[in-house]
Amino acid sequence: DAGVIQSPRHEVTEMGQEVTLRCKPISGHDYLFWYRQTMMRGLELLIYFNNNVPIDDSGMPEDRFSAKMPNASFSTLKIQPSEPRDSAVYFCASRRRDGYQETQYFGPGTRLLVL
Amino acid sequence: TQLLEQSPQFLSIQEGENLTVYCNSSSVFSSLQWYRQEPGEGPVLLVTVVTGGEVKKLKRLTFQFGDARKDSSLHITAAQPGDTGLYLCAGGLLLYNFNKFYFGSGTKLNVKP
Numbered sequence: 001d002a003g004v005i006q007s008p009r010h011e012v013t014e015m016g017q018e019v020t021l022r023c024k025p026i027s028g029h030d031y032l033f034w035y036r037q038t039m040m041r042g043l044e045l046l047i048y049f050n051n052n053v054p055i056d057d058s059g060m061p062e063d064r065f066s067a068k069m070p071n072a073s074f075s076t077l078k079i080q081p082s083e084p085r086d087s088a089v090y091f092c093a094s095r096r097r098d099g100y101q102e103t104q105y106f107g108p109g110t111r112l113l114v115l
Numbered sequence: 116t117q118l119l120e121q122s123p124q125f126l127s128i129q130e131g132e133n134l135t136v137y138c139n140s141s142s143v144f145s146s147l148q149w150y151r152q153e154p155g156e157g158p159v160l161l162v163t164v165v166t167g168g169e170v171k172k173l174k175r176l177t178f179q180f181g182d183a184r185k186d187s188s189l190h191i192t193a194a195q196p197g198d199t200g201l202y203l204c205a206g207g208l209l210l211y212n213f214n215k216f217y218f219g220s221g222t223k224l225n226v227k228p
Contacts, residue, residue, distance in 0.1 A: 004157070042117065043158070043203065043218040056215070091157050102146075102207070102214050106157025 002026075004107035006092050012113045018080040021110045024073055025094030033104070034067055034077050035091040043091070049075065082114045118142060119206050119219035127225040128194055136189045136222045138204035145209040147180055147187045148216065152201040194226045 005024040047057040069075040150158035164180035207214035
């Protein structure tokens with residue numbers, strides 16, 4: 001199994017540009033999560049999907065952020081327009097439920113720098 | 116304000132020493148997880164504890180869930196340089212049969228050879 005795949009691994013962009021982060025979850029997992037990690041705020045949940053449907057987007061910072069999951073094997077997180085304070089590492093994770101065990105698998109992350 | 120507070124934030128020790136990392140909250144959790152994250156990678160799940168007072172061992176790592184399910188500890192015996200990394204706890208709050216996990220601020224461990 002390839003694990004959770006994210007692209008790109010690094011992104012440098014200028015303020016005001018659109019940024020799109022991509023994620024391929026592990027096959028068979030029915031939950032997908034987008035997290036953001038910074039030194040100041042730690043690891044924060046932005047949004048999660050169940051069976052491709054967005055369930056809770058209460059962690060999305062503002063309207064500049066949007067996420068989609070058009071099918072079970074692909075999700076995007078878009079920032080438009082980007083701002084320097086969006087600089088962070090963005091993780092995608094997928095989870096399956098196996099009895100009471102809920103094992104969450106993280107991707108390697110996308111390191112975003114907005115200049 | 117973090118739902119889960121971890122202490123210490125940073126820990127630098129010599130190989131062979133023992134250490135304990137704490138994860139505290141005023142909330143009661145349905146389960147608690149510990150992760151280790153290495154630079155440039157995503158967190159990797161180490162263990163899940165679900166019962167108050169539960170103790171789990173993973174080689175030299177011992178995890179304990181508090182009796183009231185509000186806190187947890189991670190104890191490492193005879194630390195090795197390979198234990199270096201960021202340790203994160205995550206508490207699960209159950210809502211509509213789904214566990215939403217909230218992460219602590221993390222403890223950055225450096226084990227010197």
